[in-house]
Amino acid sequence: MFFDFGPLTQDSSFQISSTSRSRVSAPRTGGVRVSLACVPCRSRHVKCGAGMPSCNRCVRDAKTCFYLPSRRAARDANTLRERTPIHEMGKEIGGHSRGLAPLTYDTGCSPSESYRSHTGLSSEVSGSPASSPSRNSPKDASPRRLLDLYYNFFHKAHPFVIPRYHFLSRLESDPDSLKYLSPVMQYIGSLYATDISSSKFREVVLNELDSPSLPSTGFTVLALLVAAIATHCEEEMERGRAILDRAIVMALELEMNSHTFASMETDPILAESWRRTYWGLYVTDGAFASIRHGPTFRLYTVEAKVELPCEECDYEGVIPRPRTLVEYERRDFEDEIPVFSSFTYLIDLASIAGAILGFGRLSNKELEDAVTNADAMLMSWKLHLPHEKQGIIDRKKKWTSLLIYTHRPLSRLDYFPIEKINQWVPLPVASNINSSRNTTDWLHTKKALEAAEAAANLIALPCHILQHTPLSICGLALATFTNMSACAYILSGSQWYDTRNRVRLGLGGLKAFGEVWAASRRSEREAKEIARGVFVLKWPEMRDETVGGFDFTFGSQGERLRY
Template identity: 45%
Template sequence: MSGSLGNGYEPRKGEENIDMFFDFEYPQEESSKSPKSPKSSSSTTKSQETTSRGGIRVSLACLPCRSRHVKCGAEMPACNRCLQDDKPCFYAKSRRGMRDRSSSKKKASQRDRGSRSPTFNNNNYSQNTNSSGYSNNNMFGNSTNDAYTNGSSSSRGSPSSSSASGPATSRQLIDLFYTYFYKAHPFVLPRFYFFTRLEADSQSLTHLHTVMQYIGSLYSPSISSSSYRTAALATLDLPSLPPTGFSVQTLLLTAIALHCEDEFTLARAVLDRAVFLAVELRMNCKEFALLETDPVLAESWRRTYWGLYTTDSTFAGIRRAPSFILYNTDSTVDLPCENRDYESGDIPRHPHTLPTYDTRDLLDEPITFSSFTYLIDLCRIAGTLLKTLSLPREEMEEEVADCGALLGCWRLHLPEEKKEVLINSNSNGKDRNRNGGFEGEREGEAEVDELMFQAHALFYVCQIRLHRPLSLLPYAPLEIHTTCAPPPPSHLLPLPLSLRKNTSTSIHTTTTLQSTYAVLTLVTLPGSQPTSHSPLTICFFTTATLAALSACAYFLEGKEWERMRDRVRLGLGALKAVGRVWKVGRRTERDSKAIARGALEVKRGDVGMENTGYGGFGGGGVEEYRNVNFEGQEVQGVDGVDWEGFQNSGYVGLMNAVETQGVGFGSSFGDI
């Protein structure tokens, strides 16, 4: 993971212009020497009368203090509070002397567009842009609190809370996105900063804004998402998508949405393009974020790269690919900070690094890293596990212990607060008090840390994937048809009982059962809504549900059977809930129920397990399962890749693979 883009790489023609993708402009200070008009003198007198009674009121405040809702002395070039806290200090650009005569007309037209249900045309997404895809305005230029409060009221509560007699507004759709999707995939700008930039420089967010509206529309049953989907896919038109970090975010969000809409092949191709663009922009180098003058946007770039990494890992794991692209791509990107710091704009001046994380076991003073970091590390471990699952049985059994040790180390070195998925709901964006708590928080309030939820679910799913092939829990023939949890290659299917070692088989079976129980128990967390979790966890719950069905059919009895049967109900219930939003949830629920009907009718001993070791529930019998062709079950869009050639290949290897081995975009569908 560490390293640089070396390996003898020489800059290619035109790469010296890569600085055009960064925004180097600094915020301007508010002028204090401009002459006052008679009106301003009058207002100043009134202000002085007010402050004489209530103290000095400072109208100018730096953005970090404003976002944290704390007093700011407004000192230049940095306020005393930011200096004391060792935080970056910056101000919104002054509006004086910068008013465009046509700005009122532009804002009026923007309001009109936002209040109407959009009608989409592919040409709408080929607007005039400069070479970088966004203007040189600073992110906070012309920003006010109105940018955050403007528009319709926020939608809260259930996904149907945006129901209205009229069409949904843009603001309602974006609110749905932030309420239900963002917490599990927090790499785009936080809500306040997103609306601030949208007010100041909407052109840079044109494509991203469209995809966010599409995702938001999926969470409301009263909104037809078809037109928003058309607009989102129109953003993939190559000439209209500028080479910027926002375009990478656009592609990444689109890939996740398409995947969860049961379009795995299309999603994989879009994600490949996002990876290609990110490496082309050098987002896998820490300098991409460090050269960004705004710390919140710099953190967003770091999170975007790691969001690509975790999504690439998840896609590969679901389709049982032998590896994923970014696993073998050199990276020096710093680690993300905690979500509460990102939301508040309180970005650490010196982010943690992977080398520091990898030596955390040697530190005298333990460091608590962000939830995002622990998810990233688990995805790295998953990359190692993918290689193990592609080995022959004899070699795999030797590697299982090593992979189990990696998973055990991850779990053992988790800080106590990260071993729990629930966090205080008031911790996001609040200032810690001297006692380590948060101002204004009330005891008993808790919400799910969505990143740690994903991490813990992935941990147990990795255990299931690793141990079930060596356990007493056979696979059903119908599992071959599940898109979310396909069975392993035929050479890893469980052996007949007579050929298994009792001791090791017992360990693998116990580990699989415990992990299955743990994954499905996550659904019962207080305050947990299946629709608020990452839609990628649909496949996690499917994997656990199918393992639970096998346990009920062939292994458990009595109270243990009843407990696991309840977990099957939980898994199917979770799939039903997310199926109201995501198409892959509906399909997976249907497939899982078909398998369950066969599994729960099986009586152990009726299918000759003692002789074969293969499951017979779900129809088809042993012979059908033996004759299943598992070739081509790897991830769509990356078949034929020389994964060994990716080892230590860095930038050049990635580009060569994209160009010559079909990790491409146009070969899978159209001209994305």
């Protein structure tokens, strides 16, 4: 999806699970040789030279190089825990000090069994919120529980706030600095708890944020940012946009787009949070503009000298030297392309989105040329991804919404009447809808359908859908409408049935998002209204006549066109 980004999937050796340990059969008589690799290289799944004190790759990428201690030390863990002060135990992997839920390096999508063992919420995250038995029983609405829900669901796709341990420590040492941020996080956490009404939290939080006397601090900007995302996906787009605009104005007044704001911060974790806050504003501003079909977004034209975010595993550990935009722009000319964080590649994608916005206002000829250029930018972005990032991007499907946005208006995937009132669908201008068909239509049709298929496949990933950003609802709705248009106007035979199954998958994803987010419930209703007309009335006969993987029947003419 467009906005959804997340941490890297870690090596299986990081997944410390009692379940996995119980599966080990009889002990082996011989040891297994394991090549030594530092934590940054293992987290990125790249070859490590195992140099001491720092490997060559970490030196080249300016990362802090460190190695995991020997597993033999695990036998003394209990003894070590007895000697460890209580205020230090929260830093350990899986620590539970002060009620802290287990913290792990397993921040990617993993099978559900391993996933449950890492979240610390057991049944609260293992199934759908509405169906979980533990959620049907009365539970407390304590701040700690709501913060846990925020970190286990929302934070994974929006990693702007400082990590959980550091946040809770600051909440004890300096609660005044989090006066506005903490209630917003609790409100968002309450959205994921079906046994708690979020309305009371929502009204209190939004009334506080409406105050004209909000302090101009980085924490206030951060509170406004995450509140804007939640409000927007609660189907209050205008209010969400207003909150985000206020956050942007405050951030620019504080000069968070400059190098100095974050660099003056003595705490490296907090400095990284400030960098993430500004770039989070940038990406969210672009996402809101894309969803609302604006011609551009405000921060697209603002000069930014703030450094780039680091990897998620580094954010939870040791913050490396920040990389700059200049380094990123020069990466393609290096003999060995350096690896940047996943967040950085998302920022670049948001910049490409800024160049694509406003296509619906172009004439046919202008639109054709603009789509060609946009397609080149997207493909160049993907082709220049380092090898170790290719799989991550393929799983996240960040670019699929942009491809649908650019190619569908020029394709043969006609629009349903109800799509004219859907908040996600960018309709082309009338001249594009009524234009004559040409030979390039099929190229745009194919690319739009491939993007829709990739977006629908996101739902099949082995991780909880609610851990994706709710801004993914837009891309999922676009993909579902595109697939239904293909079934109504283009496809036949086995391809029709395969695409219908992807429509069902998309509807299931919208239903799952709808358990928390009102915007998804509306899209689900509109998509089902179209689906009833498409799939109840049309059941094509199976045909095996396909060429090149695409076999289309267009409209009511019944003409067989092969691509």
